[in-house]
Amino acid sequence: MTQxxxxxxxxxxxxxxxxxxxxxxxxAGEKLPSENxxxxxxxxxxxxVRKALSILGQEGYIVAEHGRGTFCSQRMxxxxxxxxxxxxxxxxxxxxxxxxxxxxxxxxxDNDYSIILKNTANSRxxxxxxxxxILTKDIDGLIIEPAKSQILCRHMNLYGLLDKYQIxxxxxxxxxxQMKEKPHILMDDxxxxxxxxKYLLExxxxxxxxxxxxxxxxxxxxxxxxxxxxxxxxxxxxxxRVVWFHTEDRKTKxxxxxxxxxxxxxxxxxxxxxxxxxxxxxxxxxxxxxxxxPEDISVTGYDNSxxxxxxxxxxxxxxxxxxxxxxxxxxxxxxIREVPEEKSQIPxxxxxxxxxxxxxxxxxxxxxx
Amino acid sequence: MTQxxxxxxxxxxxxxxxxxxxxxxxxAGEKLPSENxxxxxxxxxxxxVRKALSILGQEGYIVAEHGRGTFCSQRMxxxxxxxxxxxxxxxxxxxxxxxxxxxxxxxxxDNDYSIILKNTANSRxxxxxxxxxILTKDIDGLIIEPAKSQILCRHMNLYGLLDKYQIxxxxxxxxxxQMKEKPHILMDDxxxxxxxxKYLLExxxxxxxxxxxxxxxxxxxxxxxxxxxxxxxxxxxxxxRVVWFHTEDRKTKxxxxxxxxxxxxxxxxxxxxxxxxxxxxxxxxxxxxxxxxPEDISVTGYDNSxxxxxxxxxxxxxxxxxxxxxxxxxxxxxxIREVPEEKSQIPxxxxxxxxxxxxxxxxxxxxxx
DNA sequence: TTCTACAACTTGTACGGTCATCTTAACAAG
DNA sequence: CTTGTTAAGATGACCGTACAAGTTGTAGAA
Numbered sequence: 001m002t003q004x005x006x007x008x009x010x011x012x013x014x015x016x017x018x019x020x021x022x023x024x025x026x027x028a029g030e031k032l033p034s035e036n037x038x039x040x041x042x043x044x045x046x047x048x049v050r051k052a053l054s055i056l057g058q059e060g061y062i063v064a065e066h067g068r069g070t071f072c073s074q075r076m077x078x079x080x081x082x083x084x085x086x087x088x089x090x091x092x093x094x095x096x097x098x099x100x101x102x103x104x105x106x107x108x109x110d111n112d113y114s115i116i117l118k119n120t121a122n123s124r125x126x127x128x129x130x131x132x133x134i135l136t137k138d139i140d141g142l143i144i145e146p147a148k149s150q151i152l153c154r155h156m157n158l159y160g161l162l163d164k165y166q167i168x169x170x171x172x173x174x175x176x177x178q179m180k181e182k183p184h185i186l187m188d189d190x191x192x193x194x195x196x197x198k199y200l201l202e203x204x205x206x207x208x209x210x211x212x213x214x215x216x217x218x219x220x221x222x223x224x225x226x227x228x229x230x231x232x233x234x235x236x237x238x239x240x241r242v243v244w245f246h247t248e249d250r251k252t253k254x255x256x257x258x259x260x261x262x263x264x265x266x267x268x269x270x271x272x273x274x275x276x277x278x279x280x281x282x283x284x285x286x287x288x289x290x291x292x293x294p295e296d297i298s299v300t301g302y303d304n305s306x307x308x309x310x311x312x313x314x315x316x317x318x319x320x321x322x323x324x325x326x327x328x329x330x331x332x333x334x335x336i337r338e339v340p341e342e343k344s345q346i347p348x349x350x351x352x353x354x355x356x357x358x359x360x361x362x363x364x365x366x367x368x369x
Numbered sequence: 370m371t372q373x374x375x376x377x378x379x380x381x382x383x384x385x386x387x388x389x390x391x392x393x394x395x396x397a398g399e400k401l402p403s404e405n406x407x408x409x410x411x412x413x414x415x416x417x418v419r420k421a422l423s424i425l426g427q428e429g430y431i432v433a434e435h436g437r438g439t440f441c442s443q444r445m446x447x448x449x450x451x452x453x454x455x456x457x458x459x460x461x462x463x464x465x466x467x468x469x470x471x472x473x474x475x476x477x478x479d480n481d482y483s484i485i486l487k488n489t490a491n492s493r494x495x496x497x498x499x500x501x502x503i504l505t506k507d508i509d510g511l512i513i514e515p516a517k518s519q520i521l522c523r524h525m526n527l528y529g530l531l532d533k534y535q536i537x538x539x540x541x542x543x544x545x546x547q548m549k550e551k552p553h554i555l556m557d558d559x560x561x562x563x564x565x566x567k568y569l570l571e572x573x574x575x576x577x578x579x580x581x582x583x584x585x586x587x588x589x590x591x592x593x594x595x596x597x598x599x600x601x602x603x604x605x606x607x608x609x610r611v612v613w614f615h616t617e618d619r620k621t622k623x624x625x626x627x628x629x630x631x632x633x634x635x636x637x638x639x640x641x642x643x644x645x646x647x648x649x650x651x652x653x654x655x656x657x658x659x660x661x662x663p664e665d666i667s668v669t670g671y672d673n674s675x676x677x678x679x680x681x682x683x684x685x686x687x688x689x690x691x692x693x694x695x696x697x698x699x700x701x702x703x704x705i706r707e708v709p710e711e712k713s714q715i716p717x718x719x720x721x722x723x724x725x726x727x728x729x730x731x732x733x734x735x736x737x738x
Numbered sequence: 739t740t741c742t743a744c745a746a747c748t749t750g751t752a753c754g755g756t757c758a759t760c761t762t763a764a765c766a767a768g
Numbered sequence: 769c770t771t772g773t774t775a776a777g778a779t780g781a782c783c784g785t786a787c788a789a790g791t792t793g794t795a796g797a798a
Contacts, residue, residue, distance in 0.1 A: 067760030093471035098462035436790030
């Protein structure tokens with residue numbers, strides 16, 4: 001027989017049976033040979049057989065029924081299913097998180113999973129602590145929003161452990177640059193930039209100005225969408241009509257440059273801003289200069305933050321928060337069920353939505369039709 | 370010996386040893402008697418002793434070391450500590466829940482606990498399902514906001530199971546009438562009513578009108594606070610100056626009665642309303658009658674709902690949401706640590722806070738000082 | 739003093755058997 | 769066809785024994 005030397009007899013039998021169950025040779029609910037049969041077949045005492053069976057019983061692979069026999073456990077294969085999913089976000093009550101978690105909860109509850117909620121307060125040290133903690137628990141999967149910063153991730157080894165334990169995980173909102181190939185769901189910032197720009201162009205704007213952040217991924221993407229919309233509409237892309245700013249000068253440069261360009265006589269009837277914050281500061285500058293929004297110049301924002309609903313009433317971009325949660329949960333379920341990559345129906349990018357308010361004027365000439 | 374009839378020998382020994390560990394008679398790290406000593410002492414075979422010890426080993430109470438002996442597990446007492454707390458609310462992303470959960474998370478994370486989040490969508494059937502699910506998991510405690518309705522709780526047996534498994538639980542926001550003696554943290558509605566009333570009185574109001582809901586606990590309590598503030602200020606309580614309404618006529622009666630009483634010539638300079646909804650409808654009635662708020666008559670609300678920030682800008686009552694979460698978590702921790710009731714420092718009532726907006730006018734005569 | 743060998747004690751593995759209790763199916767009685 | 773009995777076969781609970789293997793303290797050698 002397959003009696004490897006060095007191992008104990010009960011251990012050999014135990015492993016043999018476990019392998020039979022895992023491989024499907026013994027199906028769920030099926031009856032195993034009786035203790036006496038096993039003891040005969042393997043030439044070991046019944047006591048030793050019982051020892052092996054008791055281990056499998058502990059681990060949940062089999063269930064013994066007094067007087068009837070021993071049966072393979074109902075829940076197929078790796079019974080390790082705890083039906084718990086860990087969700088790690090940077091915050092809980094702020095920003096989009098409540099609705100995000102709401103979306104995940106809907107999908108996961110429908111599939112009989114529970115959420116273990118953790119937050120990192122956007123700190124790397126806390127993220128490491130949380131991950132360590134999570135590893136001590138029984139979870140079937142993990143959805144994580146990485147703590148910000150482009151610095152390389154120093155607790156890669158923790159993610160390595162997740163791989164080792166075969167716990168699937170899904171990133172949302174962002175991905176560490178070293179893990180770009182890991183499953184993730186991001187906001188389609190390119191599409192967002194495209195949407196606002198297209199909206200302005202469709203409403204007859206012909207002299208656009210773009211203001212984007214140079215030192216982050218989102219800025220690059222939104223700019224990409226801006227360019228795409230321009231080219232699609234047949235306009236040539238003019239680099240002089242784009243203002244690039246950085247984290248350090250984000251509070252001053254967009255406003256100053258807008259004022260400068262306008263003073264130079266550059267014709268502008270619409271400004272695409274990196275986000276709501278920039279848009280609001282631009283609007284204030286325009287008002288100081290005696291320009292009205294949207295009558296003289298239209299302005300768009302991004303993020304649909306609280307300021308977008310304030311005294312400015314910005315047309316802006318929002319991402320469907322619950323949808324993101326649902327998609328992340330569904331992607332994770334696919335990973336848990338080991339759905340092959342090529343069969344997946346879930347898009348990796350979440351489509352942003354345009355929120356129309358009063359910061360854009362329709363400049364189309366009413367001559368057609 | 371204590372050998373109860375009916376039980377098996379190994380079970381008796383197992384329980385005896387477990388009790389010794391739990392009670393502290395065998396301390397953490399201490400060496401147990403050897404298998405042979407136990408088998409002699411209890412007049413059972415060594416095999417039976419081993420069976421008992423193996424169960425305690427599985428459950429983590431003891432650790433055997435080959436050649437040295439068997440030792441009481443390092444982690445003190447009931448190691449059953451999973452460090453998981455289940456939190457069941459009616460909703461996740463709506464109303465106060467994000468901040469509530471935030472508060473709990475702060476306290477629980479500080480104490481190395483994790484939150485398993487569940488929601489009932491305010492449905493009794495779902496609550497029962499969630500409770501059943503929770504019972505299959507490893508949790509050290511439970512915070513639950515019961516699904517609404519005064520109907521008697523049909524799944525009492527599920528709570529009975531919690532008691533049986535000695536899982537402590539804390540109610541928030543509400544308590545089932547049959548479980549009034551269970552630990553809970555509620556909003557102090559009496560104090561809320563007291564606060565708004567006192568605020569009006571302190572600002573020189575002398576002819577108050579109260580509008581309360583008759584068929585719920587909160588209405589009774591808020592009215593109680595209203596009366597208390599009046600008496601404290603030396604005013605006699607006039608039942609004719611209180612309008613009671615019910616769920617059915619909540620949309621019409623408050624407005625109609627206000628109009629009626631004012632038309633009768635009742636002098637009124639301030640109205641304490643059951644909640645923001647009532648307050649807003651009352652304000653609209655007053656405006657229709659040509660009265661200005663707050664110039665002619667002051668109005669207060671309750672709940673600080675979205676309407677309170679709208680066109681009316683109500684002075685109202687809000688409860689500190691995070692604080693409630695923190696308190697509930699701390700109360701639960703006390704229960705887990707078995708802090709005796711009389712030593713508890715945590716108040717069972719959460720103190721509401723006054724939010725001052727523009728619906729109350731200062732009517733004090735500026736003669737003093 | 740230090741090192742080594744050994745005895746004593748510990749848990750781990752494995753064997754053997756006995757009796758109790760439960761399930762099921764076959765069979766006989768009504 | 770139903771009901772009750774019985775026997776076979778399953779797991780569960782004990783018992784006793786033997787030997788393997790790891791740990792520790794100690795007596796004796798270097």
